[in-house]
Amino acid sequence: MPLGIDKSDFLQEKNKKLERDLRTKDERIVALETENAMLYLKLAQMRSSLQCSREEVSGLQSQYDSETKFRQNVIESALKFKQELESIKRKLAALQRVAVDLPIQFQNDIKHANSVVQRHRHLFVSQTSSLSTMQEQLSQLQGSLQDITEQHAKEKKRRQELHNVLMELRGNIRVHCRVRPLMDFDCGGEDTKMLGSSGTKSEVVVHYMDDENVCVRTTKHNKVFEYERVYSPDESQEFVFDEVQPMMTSLLDGYNICIMAYGQTGSGKTHTMLGSHKNEDYHLRMEPHKDEGVIPRAARELFRLISEKPEGTISVEVSVVEIYNNDIRDLLSGDPSAKHDVITGADGSLSIPTLTSSPRTIELRKQLVQKKVDKIQDVMSFVQYGLRMRRESATMVHEHSSRSHLVVTLTVNSQAPNFLSKPATPSPAPDVPESFKHMLIQTQSPAGGRDRRGRSLSLMTTASFESPPQSPIVPSTPAVIRTKLQLVDLAGSECVGMSGVTGVALREASNINKSLSALADVLGALAEHRPHVPYRNSRLTHFLQDSIGGDAKLLVLLCVAPAQRYITETTQCLGFGQRARQVQRGPTKRRLPSSAEKVGGFGKASFR
Numbered sequence: 001m002p003l004g005i006d007k008s009d010f011l012q013e014k015n016k017k018l019e020r021d022l023r024t025k026d027e028r029i030v031a032l033e034t035e036n037a038m039l040y041l042k043l044a045q046m047r048s049s050l051q052c053s054r055e056e057v058s059g060l061q062s063q064y065d066s067e068t069k070f071r072q073n074v075i076e077s078a079l080k081f082k083q084e085l086e087s088i089k090r091k092l093a094a095l096q097r098v099a100v101d102l103p104i105q106f107q108n109d110i111k112h113a114n115s116v117v118q119r120h121r122h123l124f125v126s127q128t129s130s131l132s133t134m135q136e137q138l139s140q141l142q143g144s145l146q147d148i149t150e151q152h153a154k155e156k157k158r159r160q161e162l163h164n165v166l167m168e169l170r171g172n173i174r175v176h177c178r179v180r181p182l183m184d185f186d187c188g189g190e191d192t193k194m195l196g197s198s199g200t201k202s203e204v205v206v207h208y209m210d211d212e213n214v215c216v217r218t219t220k221h222n223k224v225f226e227y228e229r230v231y232s233p234d235e236s237q238e239f240v241f242d243e244v245q246p247m248m249t250s251l252l253d254g255y256n257i258c259i260m261a262y263g264q265t266g267s268g269k270t271h272t273m274l275g276s277h278k279n280e281d282y283h284l285r286m287e288p289h290k291d292e293g294v295i296p297r298a299a300r301e302l303f304r305l306i307s308e309k310p311e312g313t314i315s316v317e318v319s320v321v322e323i324y325n326n327d328i329r330d331l332l333s334g335d336p337s338a339k340h341d342v343i344t345g346a347d348g349s350l351s352i353p354t355l356t357s358s359p360r361t362i363e364l365r366k367q368l369v370q371k372k373v374d375k376i377q378d379v380m381s382f383v384q385y386g387l388r389m390r391r392e393s394a395t396m397v398h399e400h401s402s403r404s405h406l407v408v409t410l411t412v413n414s415q416a417p418n419f420l421s422k423p424a425t426p427s428p429a430p431d432v433p434e435s436f437k438h439m440l441i442q443t444q445s446p447a448g449g450r451d452r453r454g455r456s457l458s459l460m461t462t463a464s465f466e467s468p469p470q471s472p473i474v475p476s477t478p479a480v481i482r483t484k485l486q487l488v489d490l491a492g493s494e495c496v497g498m499s500g501v502t503g504v505a506l507r508e509a510s511n512i513n514k515s516l517s518a519l520a521d522v523l524g525a526l527a528e529h530r531p532h533v534p535y536r537n538s539r540l541t542h543f544l545q546d547s548i549g550g551d552a553k554l555l556v557l558l559c560v561a562p563a564q565r566y567i568t569e570t571t572q573c574l575g576f577g578q579r580a581r582q583v584q585r586g587p588t589k590r591r592l593p594s595s596a597e598k599v600g601g602f603g604k605a606s607f608r
Contacts, residue, residue, distance in 0.1 A: 173523075173548075173585075174228050175577040177214050177558040178240060179206055180268040181233035186563040201565040208232040214560075216571060225574045227581070233562070236290060240272065240557075241297040248301045250553055251412060251485050252314070254590040258486040258547035259294060262516075262576060263559035264569035265492030270402060272559055273489040274387075294557075295408055295487045299379040302410065302485070316373050317411040320386030324404035325511045326539050331386030383408055403508040405515065405540055406489040416479035483591050486547055490516065490540075493569060515540040520576055522548055527582040549585060556580050 184192050188201040195202050207215045214230045216223045229243050244259060251257045261269035276291040288300060306314050320331040373379055390406060491512045518538035525533040526549055535545045547554055558577045560570045 173580045173583050174553075174555045175558060175581050176229040176231065176240075176243065176555065177225070177227045177560065177574070177577060178231040178235075178268065178272060179208050179214060179233050179560055179562055180271075182562060183266075185266070186561065186565065188565050201563060203564040204562045205564050205567055206560055206562040206570055214574070216567070216574065218567065223571070223574075225578060227558070227577060237272075237275070237292055237297070238288075238290065241294055241301075244294060244298070244555065245301055247553060247555065248298060248305060248485075251302065251483055252305055252309070252414065254414070254481055254483055256484045256486075256546065256550070256552035256591065258484075258488065258544070258552045258554045259298070259557065260486075260488040260490060260544075260547075260554065261294075261557045261559055262490050263492060263573050264561065264566060265402075267492060267559040267561045267566075267573070269492060269557075269559045270489055272557055273406075273487060274383075295383060295489075296376060296380055298485065298487060299410065300376045302412070303375055313415040315413045316379075317413070318373050318379050318382050319409045319411070320383055321407045321409070321543075322386075322390050322404040323407070323515065323540050323543065325508060326515060328539055328543060329404075331389040332382060379410070402489065402491045403512070405491050405512075407543065408487040408489075410485040410487070412483045412485065414481045414483070416481050481591050484546075484552070486544070486552070488544065493572070514538065519548075520579065523576070523579050523583055526585065527579055551585075551591075 182196050182202060182204065184195065186202040187195055190200055190202065194200050196204055205217045207217065208230060209215050209224070211230055212226055212228070214225050214227070216225070231240055247257050247259070259273075261273045263269050270293075271291075272293055273295050274293040275289070275296065288297065292300075302316070306316070322329050322331055373382070386406075386408075390402065390404060493513055493516050515538040518534065518541050521534055521537065522541045533549060535541045535549070541548065546552060556577060558573055560566075560573055562570075
C-alpha cells in the first residue's frame with residue numbers, strides 16, 4: 001500500500017463489509033435452520049402418514065385374506081350342495097319309480113292281508129269257546145289259590161299256636177333269635193369302606209333264612225339252627241315285641257313270666273331290651289317310640305291291660321337288680337354296693353328280703369320319694385335310675401359294654417275272688433316260749449318298713465306273742481295273687497383277646513363268662529334230666545332258679561352279630577339256644593293265693 005494513504009478508513013470499510021456479510025450469513029443460517037426445522041416437521045408428518053398407510057394396507061390385506069377364505073368356503077359349500085342335490089335328484093327318481101309300483105304292491109298286500117284275516121277269523125271263532133272255558137278255569141284257580149293262601153296262613157298261625165301250647169305243656173323254654181345289622185365297629189380296625197366285603201372281618205356269615213331258621217356259613221359247611229321265631233336285621237323293635245306281647249296277658253292270668261336276652265357283647269341285647277344308647281332316657285315319653293325296647297313296651301302293655309281291670313284290684317311293684325362279679329346288688333337302694341342274698345321260702349320260692357321295691361318309702365337321692373308305680377313313666381324312672389348305677393365300660397368290641405347282668409322285676413299283686421279270702425276267726429293265744437316272743441313272721445302285707453339294721457322289709461311284719469286276756473278277732477284279709485315279670489338283660493359273653501380288657505375289666509369279664517357258663521350247665525342238666533341241677537354254682541342261676549327251672553313261662557331272646565369276626569361267639573350263642581329248647585320242665589303252673597292250693601290235675605282249690 002502506497003505511503004500516505006490512511007489505512008484506518010480502509011480497514012474500517014472492510015470491517016463493515018465483513019460485518020454485513022457476517023449478518024447476511026447469520027440470517028441465511030437462521031433461514032436455513034428454520035427451513036431445516038420445517039423439513040424435519042414435514043418428514044415426521046410424512047413418516048406418520050406412511051405408518052398409517054402401512055396399517056391400512058395391512059388391514060386391507062387381512063380383509064382380503066378373509067374374503068378370499070370365505071369365498072373358498074362358499075365355493076366348497078356350493079360344490080357340496082351340488083353333490084347333495086345330485087344325490088337327492090337320484091333318490092327322488094328312485095322314489096318316483098317306487099311310487100309308480102306302490103299301488104300294485106299295495107293291492108297285493110291287501111289281498112294277502114284279507115286272506116290272513118279270514119284265516120284268523122275262522123281260527124278265532126273256533127277257539128272262542130275254549131277261551132271262555134279257560135277263563136272260567138283261571139277264575140276258579142285264582143279263587144282256589146286265594147282260599148289255599150288264606151288257609152295256609154291260618155294253618156301256619158294255628159301251627160304256631162299249637163306249637164306254643166305244646167311248648168307250655170312240655171314246659172319247654174321258648175327261644176327266639178334276632179340277627180342285628182352290620183355296624184361300623186364290626187370292621188375291627190379295617191377300612192369301613194370294606195364293610196361286609198368278602199374275605200374281611202365284617203363279612204356276613206349269619207343269614208336269615210325264614211321266620212324259623214337261621215344259617216351260619218363257615219369255611220367247611222353251613223349250619224342251620226331252628227327256633228320258635230327268627231327276626232331278620234330289618235325287623236323293628238315293635239315287630240319283635242308283637243311276638244312277646246301275648247305273654248303280658250298270661251302275667252295277669254296268674255303266670256310268672258321271664259324274658260331273657262342272651263348273646264355276646266355288642267350283639268344288641270340292651271338295644272332289644274331297653275332301646276337305643278343314643279337316648280340316655282331310653283325314650284321316656286307318653287307315646288311309644290320306634291326304638292323302645294322290650295322293657296318299656298312290656299310295662300306300657302301291662303298298664304294298658306291293668307286299665308281294663310276294675311280300679312284298685314291290681315298293684316305293681318318294680319325292683320332293679322344287677323349281678324356284678326357274682327354279687328347281687330340292689331340298684332334302687334341308697335347303697336347300691338351292698339350285697340344281698342337269695343332266701344328260699346317255706347314253699348320253695350326264692351326271694352331277697354332286703355331288696356328294695358316300689359311302691360315303698362325309699363330315698364332315691366330325693367327324686368323318687370314315695371312315688372307310686374302306676375304308669376310307664378314311673379317304671380322307667382326307676383329303671384333309668386338303676387341304669388345310672390349299673391356298671392358299664394367301653395371295650396375294643398363295644399363302646400357301651402355292660403359289665404353286669406340286669407334284672408328288672410315287675411311284681412303284680414292281683415286281688416283274688418272274695419271266696420278265697422281268709423274268713424274272720426278268733427285267734428287263740430299261742431303257747432310260745434318266752435325266748436320266741438316278738439319274732440318276725442312272713443305275711444302278705446303290702447306295706448314295707450325297715451328292720452333294726454335299716455334294711456328294707458318287703459314281706460315282713462312284727463307279731464307280738466304276749467298272751468292277751470281274751471282271744472282277739474283277726475279280721476279277714478283279702479287273698480292276693482302275686483305274679484312276677486322278670487326282664488333280664490344279661491351281660492355279654494366276650495373273648496378277652498378280642499375285647500382287650502385288663503385289670504378290673506378282666507375280672508368282670510371272667511365273672512360274666514363264669515356265670516353264663518353256669519347258666520349253660522343248668523340248662524344242660526335240665527335237658528338231660530339229671531338228678532342234681534347246679535343252680536347254686538352262680539348267683540345268676542340261683543336268683544333266676546324259679547324262672548329257669550320253675551313254673552315261669554320263659555322266653556330267651558338270642559342276639560347275634562352277623563360278622564365273620566364273631567363266628568365263634570355266634571355259634572356258641574346259637575348252640576346255647578338249641579340246648580335251651582331241649583329243656584322240658586313240665587306244664588306251667590298258674591299262681592294261686594296263699595289261702596288256696598291246687599289239688600290233682602284239675603286245678604281245684606282247697607281251703608286251709
